[in-house]
Amino acid sequence: MSSTTIVSILIAGILTNNMVLSKFLGICPFLGVSKKTKTAFSMSIAVTLVMVISTAVTWPIYTYILYPDYTYLQTIVFILVIAAIVQFIEIVLKRYIKPIYNALGIYLPLITTNCAVLGITMLNITDELDFVKSLFNALGAGLGFMLAMLLFSGVRERLETSDISEFLKGLPVTLIAAAIVSLSFLGFAGIGG
């Protein structure tokens, strides 16, 4: 596989096909945990980590066990595998890498029911990517999630102090700000082919 394919997969994941802003996956953490840049960053690191590890596990399961006879079990197997992986990562981090656990541990339980993780593992299958491409696709999606979270947490910190009409206060103005951030991402369309 050439390095240009990897680069274009990464660029697509981060910019043109951004997980949150163009595929609408992972909106809950995007709106819920983006109030502070620091929490937004830790959450995105945890999501990226879980996405890459989940892809590394679900791709072989689908390709070598479920395909071609049991593909209808995809949904149920994937969600259970992801739930198990999240638990496993939590236990391993808690036992062996305490500092990382202290920084990321609280985000892990939230990730099981995050549609971004299940979404990316399924997209890798529907897009018929091979194993290495799938891993880079997951990495790109995770980094794209991080970029969107960081940009948006910056926007929200500004929103906090600005004077907003009573009608739009709270969630509505957050959504409209997200619309503008997403509009700016439309400008990347076409990059990386």
Add this chain to the structure above:
Amino acid sequence: MNSKYISTFTNGLVKENPTLRLVLGTCPTLAVTTAAVNGIGMGVSATLVLICSNLVISLLRNVIPDKVRIPAFITIIAGFVSVVQMLVKAFLPSIDKSLGIFLPLIVVNCIILARAEMFASKNGPLLSVLDGLGMGLGFTAVLTVMGAIREFLGAGSIFSLPVTSEIIDPMIVFLLPPGGFFVFGILVAVSNAAAKKKGKKPVESLGCENCPSRNMCTRVQIGCEDAKEADADE
């Protein structure tokens, strides 16, 4: 007794509308509403899953051990999602195509897990089915309205029937992701204004009180703390 059943059913339609009042299931709300018919497709699929999972979880509520209830709920929900996914694929292939990955992603739709956790695991089967039906229809209604608005503005048609597309050039941006965020923002603002008139609290942010995973993250609750701070600021 009768009024209890009726109020459980109407609760999800208006008072606790899952999309506008509880702000759950935002991903499918934003993603599939590029056309009114997709909104209906998504809404009905989610409603079917919700009714079935609420029924089964309610029947099993005394059997499932408390500690493993979330994985058990997810497994039950995933089973029904697979069934609905196969049905849609077989009978409505065009809907399956336009919903794409969001059909299997009903598994992680917070509405379903939230109703399992907050309602079905505490109430009897009949009430749980009614709750599922009400919540599901509330979800469907909002998705359909939002789909119709985006389709009208973005393609000049409603339910694929041309309305203004012959006269005015449609604003395609409403079919693109920014349009989704924007229309949803306006809808929440309108629903907030209506709620305020009735003396209810408007929705400020994605609060943890409605999040199905909130009991899973007992140690520190990032999102919730943010929400509390926002409340204190008011």
